[in-house]
Amino acid sequence: MFKKRxxxxxxxxxxxxxxxxxxxxxxxxxEDDPTGNGVVQVSDTFxxxxxxxAAGALLLGVVNVFQVNLKKISNRGKGxxxxxxxxxxxxxxxxxxxxxxxxxxxxxxxxxxxxxQWIVEAGFxxxxxxxxxxxxxxxxxxxxxxxxxxxxEAGILLAAALLIMLGVNPYVVRALPFLPDLTxxxxxxxxxxxxxxxxxxxxxxxASMALRxxxxxxxxxxxxxxxE
Amino acid sequence: xxxxxxxxxxxDKRWLYLLVGLAAVIPILLPLNLPVNxxxxxxxxxxxxxxxxxGSIVLxxxxxxxxxxPENDPMADTFIRHCLARDLKVICIAxxxxxxxxxxLEELRRAVGPIDPxxxxxxxxxxxxxxxxxxxxxxxxxxxxxxxxxxxxxNVHTVFPQEYFQAPVTQYELSNQVQGxxxxxxxxxxxxxxxxxxxxxxxxxxYGTPVAVGCTAVSAxxxxxxxxxxxxxxxxxGLKGAAEYEYLVEQxxxxxxxxxxxxxxxxxxxxDVQSIVYSIxxxxxxxxxxxxxxxxxxxxxx
Amino acid sequence: xxxEVWVWVAALFTLFILSFLYKDNPFFRFAExxxxxxxxxxxxxxxxxxxxxxxxxxxxxxxxxxxxxxxxPGHTAQHWLLxxxxxxxxxxYTRYIPKIAWVSRFALAVYVGYYTGxxxxxxxxxxxxxxxxxxxxxxxxxxxxxxxxxxxxQGHTVSTGEWISSLVFVIGVLAVLVYFFFSAEHKGVVGGxxxxxxxxxxxxxxxxxxxxxxxxxxxxxxxxxxxxxxWLGLG
Numbered sequence: 001m002f003k004k005r006x007x008x009x010x011x012x013x014x015x016x017x018x019x020x021x022x023x024x025x026x027x028x029x030x031e032d033d034p035t036g037n038g039v040v041q042v043s044d045t046f047x048x049x050x051x052x053x054a055a056g057a058l059l060l061g062v063v064n065v066f067q068v069n070l071k072k073i074s075n076r077g078k079g080x081x082x083x084x085x086x087x088x089x090x091x092x093x094x095x096x097x098x099x100x101x102x103x104x105x106x107x108x109x110x111x112x113x114x115x116x117q118w119i120v121e122a123g124f125x126x127x128x129x130x131x132x133x134x135x136x137x138x139x140x141x142x143x144x145x146x147x148x149x150x151x152x153e154a155g156i157l158l159a160a161a162l163l164i165m166l167g168v169n170p171y172v173v174r175a176l177p178f179l180p181d182l183t184x185x186x187x188x189x190x191x192x193x194x195x196x197x198x199x200x201x202x203x204x205x206x207a208s209m210a211l212r213x214x215x216x217x218x219x220x221x222x223x224x225x226x227x228e
Numbered sequence: 229x230x231x232x233x234x235x236x237x238x239x240d241k242r243w244l245y246l247l248v249g250l251a252a253v254i255p256i257l258l259p260l261n262l263p264v265n266x267x268x269x270x271x272x273x274x275x276x277x278x279x280x281x282x283g284s285i286v287l288x289x290x291x292x293x294x295x296x297x298p299e300n301d302p303m304a305d306t307f308i309r310h311c312l313a314r315d316l317k318v319i320c321i322a323x324x325x326x327x328x329x330x331x332x333l334e335e336l337r338r339a340v341g342p343i344d345p346x347x348x349x350x351x352x353x354x355x356x357x358x359x360x361x362x363x364x365x366x367x368x369x370x371x372x373x374x375x376x377x378x379x380x381x382x383n384v385h386t387v388f389p390q391e392y393f394q395a396p397v398t399q400y401e402l403s404n405q406v407q408g409x410x411x412x413x414x415x416x417x418x419x420x421x422x423x424x425x426x427x428x429x430x431x432x433x434x435y436g437t438p439v440a441v442g443c444t445a446v447s448a449x450x451x452x453x454x455x456x457x458x459x460x461x462x463x464x465x466g467l468k469g470a471a472e473y474e475y476l477v478e479q480x481x482x483x484x485x486x487x488x489x490x491x492x493x494x495x496x497x498x499x500d501v502q503s504i505v506y507s508i509x510x511x512x513x514x515x516x517x518x519x520x521x522x523x524x525x526x527x528x529x530x
Numbered sequence: 531x532x533x534e535v536w537v538w539v540a541a542l543f544t545l546f547i548l549s550f551l552y553k554d555n556p557f558f559r560f561a562e563x564x565x566x567x568x569x570x571x572x573x574x575x576x577x578x579x580x581x582x583x584x585x586x587x588x589x590x591x592x593x594x595x596x597x598x599x600x601x602x603p604g605h606t607a608q609h610w611l612l613x614x615x616x617x618x619x620x621x622x623y624t625r626y627i628p629k630i631a632w633v634s635r636f637a638l639a640v641y642v643g644y645y646t647g648x649x650x651x652x653x654x655x656x657x658x659x660x661x662x663x664x665x666x667x668x669x670x671x672x673x674x675x676x677x678x679x680x681x682x683x684q685g686h687t688v689s690t691g692e693w694i695s696s697l698v699f700v701i702g703v704l705a706v707l708v709y710f711f712f713s714a715e716h717k718g719v720v721g722g723x724x725x726x727x728x729x730x731x732x733x734x735x736x737x738x739x740x741x742x743x744x745x746x747x748x749x750x751x752x753x754x755x756x757x758x759x760x761w762l763g764l765g
Contacts, residue, residue, distance in 0.1 A: 003632045007639035014640045015647030018378070022434075022651045040382075047379045048386060048585070049615035050644050051372035055581035056619025057641060058325070058371070062570060063626050085563040093571020101579035116575060120330060122536035123543065124572050125294040127565035128327070129753055130547040132295045136505070136750035137551055139743050140248045141241045144512035148520045153732045158517065160736025165510045165743070168468055169503060170262045180265045185695070187452050187737060193699045194734035195453035196661050197706025197727070203657035210650035213642065221642050222635050245551045252747070252754045257764060298752030299745065325576060326569075371581040374648055390584055429656025445745035449738045457664035459656075466741060467748045492759050498751045505747045 004224060008216040015214040017043050065090075093119055160186060233519035244512070251505045260500045269455055270472040273440050273462035274310075276414070278480075282315035284413040285406060290320065290335070291423035293327030296444045300418045301335055302470040302495035303442035307416055308339035309484045310477045312355045312363065316413075319406050321388065322369040323376060323423055329369035333392065336366055338491065345393045354487060361400030368392035374426055381409050381435050414438035414461070421447060428459040442469065467502050470495035531763050541761040544753055586612055669700045702730040 021043030069083040077083075093116075100116040103109035149155045166172045167183030212218040280286075288308065292300040311318050320336055322328035337343060341353030343360050352358040367388040370376045379387045384407055385397050397403040406412060415437055417427045424441040432439045438461050443451050445466025455463040464473050474495040478485035488494045532538065546561035589609040618637045625634035708720060709727030716724045758764050 003635070007635040010636060010639040011643035011646070014643030015650075018644060018648040019651055022655075044379065044382055044386075045611070046644070047372075047375050049612075049618070050375045050641070051370065051379070051387075051581060052586050052612070052615040053618050053622075053637070053641050054373070054375065055371040055577045056615075056622055058573060058577050060622060060625075062574065063623065065570065067626070079559070082559050082563040085560055086567040089564045089567025090570045091567075093568045094574045097571050097575025098578060101575055101583055117330075118536055119568065120572065122539040123564065123568045125327070125330075126540035126543050126753075126756070127547065127561060127568065128293070128295050129297065129749060129756075130544045131565065133746070133750040133753045134547065134550065136252075136743075136746040137245045137248055139746050140505075140509050140512060141244050143509050143743070144244060144516045145237070145241070147513050147516060149517055153728060156729055156732040157736040157739070158513070160733040161739045162510065162513070162736075164737050164740030165506055165513075168744075169507055169510070170264070171507075173265060180267075184267055186733065187449065188456055189695050189699050190702055190730050190733040191449050191737045192453045192456045193702025194706050194727075194730040195450050196457070196665065196703050197710065197730070198734075199450070199453055199657050200661050200703075201707060201710040203653040203661075207650050207653045207658070210646045210653070213646045214650070222638060242552060248750075249754075252750055253758060256751075256755055256758050295749060296745075298748040298755075325573070327572075329576070329580065369576065369580040371577065374645070374652065378648070389589075426652075429660070430652050433652075433656035433660055445741040445743075445748065446738075448741045449734060453661065457660050459660055466744050467751075468744065493752070493755045497755070498748060501751045501754070502744060502747055505750075506744065509743055509747075 004222075007222055008219065012214055012216065014046075015210075017046050062090075089123075093123075160191075233515075233522050236515060237519050237523075247508060248505060251508050252501055255500045255504050256497065259497060260504075261496070262500050262503050264468075264471050264475050264499065266472045266476060267465075267469070269452075269463035269465070270469050270476065273307075273416075273464065274473065274476045276438075276440070276462060277307075277310050277314055277316070280314065280316055280413060283317065285317045285319060285402070285411060286311055287406070287409075287412040287415045288318055288320045289415060289417045289419075289423075289427065290322040290328045290332035291324045291417050291419040291421075291427075292444070293324050293331060293420065295326070296420040297331065298493070298498055299444050299467045299470060300420065300442060301331070301338075301493070302467070302474060302498065303464050304331075304335040304418050305339050305491065306470070306474045306477050306484070306488065306495070307418075307442070308336065308364070309354070309487060310481070312340065312352070312358055313481050313484060317362075317402055318364040319402055319412070320364070320366045323373065324420065325369075325371065329392075332366055332369070336364065340364060345395070362402055365400055365402045366392040367397065367403060373423070374430055377426060377430050378434075381431065383407060409435045409437040412437065414440060416440050416442070418442045419447070420444045424451065424460075425454065428454045432459050440464075442473075467495060467498050471499035532761050537761055541757060544757060548753075586616055590616075665700060665703045668696045701726070706730050 017039075020039050024039040024043075066087070069087050071077070072083045073080050073087075096112065096116040096119060099112040100109075103112040147158065147161075149158050163179075163183055163186055166176075167179045173179050209218065213221065288304070290304065308318055308320075320332050322332040324331075340355060340358065340360075343349050343352065345360050350360040352360075352364070355363075358364065367384075368391065370387055372379075376387055388397055388403075391397050391400065391403055409415070409431060415427055415431060417424045417439065419427075419441055420443070424443050424447065427439045427441065431437050439459065440462035441451060441454075441460050442464035443466070445468070448463070448465035448469075451460065451463055451465065454460045464470055474488060478488060488496070532541075543561050543564070546557040547565075549555055550558040590612050618640060621637040622634050622641075625631045705723050705727035707727070709716075709724040709731070711720075714720050
């Protein structure tokens with residue numbers, strides 16, 4: 001009971017704080033007490049704590065990743081040399097990164113920062129950017145091989161895509177001067193209408209899911225099944 | 229004719245990759261300087277910056293990382309230069325976890341020059357008479373996303389007790405002055421993904437602070453809904469938006485035009501390449517569909 | 531050609547990743563594994579330097595000029611309370627110890643609960659209300675124009691183009707919302723309106739496709755400029 005009910009109660013209380021503070025932040029209520037009433041003060045403190053907790057949650061995956069890769073290396077699993085590369089890169093970057101994070105404002109800080117920045121400039125930035133840039137080639141190949149007008153809906157999709165793509169081409173615009181206005185109209189009216197429908201629908205869905213989590217109907221995030 | 233289409237359809241995709249690669253390289257070696265048509269959402273940002281009185285404070289949030297640098301970097305450079313040329317004050321933060329903090333420092337330095345506050349280099353070499361801490365300041369990165377944005381509405385100093393170079397925020401005039409959203413004229417978010425939306429649906433909705441967003445092309449269609457609803461007063465959609473904004477600013481501010489031309493990469497250069505690759509991909513789509521229709525007609529005849 | 535070591539390392543990593551376009555190979559796999567490791571190390575630095583050190587460790591131990599009690603006498607009053615989020619963050623990691631994994635539920639409950647509550651208000655107040663409000667305003671923009679002034683009570687000067695655009699816009703939003711409403715069967719009128727909603731969605735997806743291509747190509751441009759200008763010095 002303690003292991004299952006108490007976390008659900010904590011979820012409810014933690015969720016109610018930002019909701020209550022939202023209503024208590026009204027200027028009229030704060031007029032008499034410019035430092036904020038009790039709920040707002042508690043909520044502000046809680047928000048500072050959540051920033052720290054969010055950072056802690058970000059690093060959860062590091063432990064799991066170490067476990068999985070060390071197992072792969074010790075068992076000589078498939079692709080184990082790459083696990084060695086992965087862990088080496090992780091440890092080297094983390095060591096220099098932590099040195100940079102904890103270094104005080106003196107000469108060691110300069111060395112720490114320079115070393116860490118070198119790894120970021122030579123490794124992280126080019127690798128991340130190049131990984132994403134592969135998508136440009138895949139999109140071109142997919143557009144050529146798979147984008148076919150098989151029915152009315154696909155035809156509308158193609159027409160809209162061509163309208164956008166031709167509407168920004170300076171040579172086509174020179175031949176068809178009304179095209180940029182038509183492109184803007186398409187973006188501002190039918191596109192925005194559909195996106196708005198998606199936003200409202202998704203927001204209502206998210207809000208109802210949030211309510212389910214707060215009142216304890218949805219429990220899968222705690223690893224509990226329905227009825228537990 | 230049908231055979232030709234068949235061969236095109238069955239072509240090894242690596243030839244397509246090579247064509248795209250060449251289309252990306254050649255315009256960089258041989259610049260084309262293609263014209264741009266300015267959209268209203270971009271004009272709105274330009275007009276707002278031009279209309280603000282000197283001394284107004286703008287909050288710039290670096291909500292993107294190196295992966296979308298080619299789209300967002302030119303927006304950041306041009307915007308900061310534009311603000312400083314108009315004697316506005318710029319306070320920068322970063323909220324994107326994967327590289328926002330390095331992008332913020334890099335672009336700020338690209339716009340103002342090689343500042344180094346811990347070693348006393350505070351004056352901008354690109355804008356003489358503008359100083360770090362007085363006309364522009366960088367507070368660095370903070371985790372927490374929406375919680376951080378909410379907290380900033382109450383007290384920026386609690387979220388950012390130190391600026392990027394680890395001096396207390398109260399040490400500098402500009403960072404000391406800005407305590408909440410009420411102290412800034414508007415927020416400029418340079419975003420990839422969802423953080424730009426948070427500025428609109430959290431900060432604009434709950435605090436009433438005007439928000440402008442420079443987003444990646446991938447997010448642009450969705451952001452137009454927020455622009456239309458007035459939750460953002462301006463929108464720079466992708467590299468096209470960056471090129472249009474750059475064009476507008478360069479017309480009015482020749483000094484910025486010189487600085488942009490001296491950059492290794494700028495939106496104008498990128499837009500040349502973009503136009504050519506875009507045209508090739510459009511051609512691919514049209515050829516692919518013509519081939520498909522020809523094939524279908526043949527099958528129907530049989 | 532550049533003589534800086536970091537440019538050469540960056541260029542080699544770039545070429546290793548791009549080699550995957552030809553075919554999968556050990557160079558690509560090496561670069562991929564290095565990327566995964568460096569990214570994680572980057573995250574660790576980010577979290578410590580930008581959150582743990584200034585928001586937790588420095589205030590707790592009064593380290594650094596921003597926390598000096600002489601300069602900020604009132605600033606240190608409740609900093610001992612920061613031990614609470616610190617313990618919560620540590621508790622999250624008990625999930626890796628099978629015997630006491632259930633303890634991590636408490637920290638997870640607080641984390642999920644807080645962001646769920648925040649998200650709910652944000653979605654309702656920041657998305658549903660403003661977007662619905664603007665749709666209703668668009669709807670009202672064209673109605674008075676076509677009604678006699680004694681009914682509408684006001685005169686508008688809305689051009690025919692704006693009138694048609696507002697009409698198309700409102701119909702689009704309603705049609706898409708009907709399409710997403712699965713509590714009624716999509717037959718007859720509801721089915722027809724839902725089909726219209728799909729068409730509006732297709733326009734949106736077409737626009738998204740066009741812009742997505744733009745976005746992906748921009749990233750490629752950045753890499754090519756690095757190789758051509760920074761590495762080879764040809765630009």
